[in-house]
Amino acid sequence: MHNKLRIIGGQWRSRVIAFDDAPGLRPTPNRVRETLFNWLQTDIPGSRCLDCFAGSGALGFEAASRGAKSVIQIEQNPIICRQLKASATALGATQIKLVQADAFRYLTETLETFDIVFIDPPFGQGLALQACHWLEDKGLLNPDAKIYLETETELTLNVPNNWQMLKQKTAGDVAYCLFQHLAI
Template sequence: MMVKAKQVKKPSADIGQIRLIGGQWRGRKLPVLNSEGLRPTSDRVKETLFNWLMFDVRGTVCLDLFAGSGSLGFEALSRGAQRLVMVEKEARVARQLELNLASLPGAEGKVINSDAQTYLAGPPEPFDLVFLDPPFHQDLLSQVCTRLEQDGWLAPEARIYIEREQISNEPALPGNWRRLKDKRAGQVSYQLYQREQTE
């Protein structure tokens, strides 16, 4: 009698994953939907960033404005951030972020299915820590940073992380943002800023 070979189910090409590299959920892997323009921050860059932020994450209210995979926001939660808001314009990616958030016990946060500009046109709340990793080649940073500063989205000494393509022009940033750190990895340039109070 001929026995049929068991069919092995291949993992979907539409699903990737990110790994939390520190904090209470260290080593936890979360599924990510593959989507055009989605580039999860590499573990090497993420490790550098959170070394920079080592003493500045716990208890913060965070905004991940171009959330995508949620890699930076989830890492902040794992390391003790109090609450996280993730903004993602693609509906199915936003839904996956909601599922991932719900899978982390006790995580405080919400996912907003919106583009960044529409979200920033709404009523502001001040954030302590903001992650800006927009899609490449869309020249979004200057206008978004201006709105964050002018429209009440930043706590007095907020920290702002920016990740962008290295070949792009320097974005025009508010004059009271002080650059704390600056590094490059491959095609990516990334910086950490601190907002200083204006008179």
């Protein structure tokens, strides 16, 4: 079954992308995406972005639409990957690179560093905070990198000590935060 979402801003504004149902897949709602990209509006153009748990692709496509230089989308599910690839092809999104892999395997193997990272994994599996610490421990964040974290509201945020919270909001059962990586 295909679901659809609309890109909110940038060169692909109002274009619709489809995504398949999958366990744990929760596309970031329009209202939350609009808030997030308002927070990031001056940081996105020319940035190198990582979408750790791509799912519907909403965050990565939105970043690319708004001028990100490159977006790497990591997704393990092969069915979801096929849909992400189809959406990127339909949009002509040459700045998006799709990697079908476990996010942690990718984080272990990559030598790339990022300006903006989106962390929005399936809830209840401990993946969000684990990803935060792996990004820091593996040195994958550029100075002053921004990290978007979307979690269940009851989760206690235990992020690396050198991450400064810039913004925080909730929408229903979802908490979302924007952090800045401070060089040590």
